[in-house]
Amino acid sequence: MKPNRTTTKPRMTEQRKIVLSAVRKIRRHPTVDEVYTHVRRRLPRISLATVYRNLELLAAQGLIRQVDFARPQQRYDHRLHDHYHIRCVQCGRVDDVPIDPFSALEYDAKCCGDYRVLGHRLEFYGVCPTCQKRKDNRPPRTQKASPRLVSARVKTVNNRREGAE
Amino acid sequence: MKPNRTTTKPRMTEQRKIVLSAVRKIRRHPTVDEVYTHVRRRLPRISLATVYRNLELLAAQGLIRQVDFARPQQRYDHRLHDHYHIRCVQCGRVDDVPIDPFSALEYDAKCCGDYRVLGHRLEFYGVCPTCQKRKDNRPPRTQKASPRLVSARVKTVNNRREGAE
DNA sequence: TTGCTATCAGTAATGATTATCAATATTTTT
DNA sequence: AAAAATATTGATAATCATTACTGATAGCAA
CATH class of the missing domain: 3.30.1490.190 (Ferric-uptake regulator, C-terminal dimerisarion domain)
Structure with a gap:
């Protein structure tokens, strides 16, 4: 995502609404693929990229939450005691x-x-x-x-x- | 072809030792790349795959720890309250x-x-x-x-x- | 309308990680 | 020690989730 200085006003599009309702409807904590599969029942032409985009945007708006701090890279620790x-x-x-x-x-x-x-x-x-x-x-x-x-x-x-x- | 009884006795090779000492030496919680970079000062020919392999093995042996549950896929949650x-x-x-x-x-x-x-x-x-x-x-x-x-x-x-x- | 910009579908690119493979090293068995 | 079995390595290809890019479309403001 690029840092644009525009007056970003997200539009609640049909795709975005359906992605949101999918996350809400799937009881457990769905992966992107699970959301994608679910959404396609209603929007067979939706792009996977659109699902990614909307999930990220919905999370940024606070309407849903990401479960993980999915950092790109794994980190290692030499300290073995619990902390x-x-x-x-x-x-x-x-x-x-x-x-x-x-x-x-x-x-x-x-x-x-x-x-x-x-x-x-x-x-x-x-x-x-x-x-x-x-x-x-x-x-x-x-x-x-x-x-x-x-x-x-x-x-x-x-x-x-x-x-x- | 058959993976039967595991006489699996990991050998503490030179590469493995150096990977381990690298994780211990780098104070903060290093990424794989950071370990790789550090190790190459002593073993310029070491493969990145070897670093990955040894980090995983050392973690499986309990000599180091992985910091994250880095699941392959991000998950989403529609519940917004803290839990x-x-x-x-x-x-x-x-x-x-x-x-x-x-x-x-x-x-x-x-x-x-x-x-x-x-x-x-x-x-x-x-x-x-x-x-x-x-x-x-x-x-x-x-x-x-x-x-x-x-x-x-x-x-x-x-x-x-x-x-x- | 005209311009601006968000969004889309489709697809290519990226980046971290894992798998494969032939060669080498180490241990075990003879 | 030789032979057999297995572990490990470096190099590289493949995978998989995610992100970036593209050109087209649609909503909103002036």
Whole structure:
């Protein structure tokens, strides 16, 4: 997506409406392909690219949510003890969070469904100090572009203000 | 041709040792490319595939950790209220976990680093009821393969495409 | 209407990862 | 030690999800 300075006014097109209703209708957390398949029952000529486009836009508008921080690249950690991470939504940087891991959580989760719970991961997200200093929203060159996250940030910024200073 | 009993005894080769030490040496959570770049200073001829292979193997051995559940496909959620998920490590299925979201967590995390914390996500992982019933470890065909997560298991069943249906 | 721009379908390109393969290295068995 | 079996490697092709590009179309504002 390109950073245009236009007065972006998204139009709720027929395709977009149907994509949205598809995500809402499919109970579980659908993949893009599942949405695509579902939508095509009503719009057989819709393009997969249109589904991608609209899902991203709907997420940026906060009408739906992306489940994952699907960063383009996997990261590795040499620290083997349980700990949590914080990730910069702009540049993808990941740091450790030195708070103690919970132990009761898995028990709590066990009471729902028949999953055999193996563990959990807790991840914070925010803006790293480096990105806070940057005026524009471009990710630094050390990081491959991650358009999805950048657009998601627009949404989260509206909802923040947890512990305002 | 038959992948029977796994006398699988991984050899700690020079390449593997250096990949491991690279992950340990790079303080932050490195991407594959960062590891590759670092390793090449000592082994200029090493293949990127070797780095991928060794990172996966080291993670399967528990010597390092993968930071993300980098599922191949992004998933979407129409539920907008804060809630947590549980994900099946075998088939990738995602369900909601009806425990109350924490509110103090972001405050706790704030005390470390200069991140501006926007929120958090908590994800459980385990084995879904369907996969618990399955004897083999193959993911169901409704799910695109998730090589990274299941690879440790899949490897023993190797070379067998699930084409026979 | 005229111009602007969002959106579309279709398709090509991208980028991360995985698979394949022949060659080499290491272990195991004889 | 030789032979057999298996693991590993480098190089490269293939895959798969996602993104970018294209020319056409349609809604909105002046």
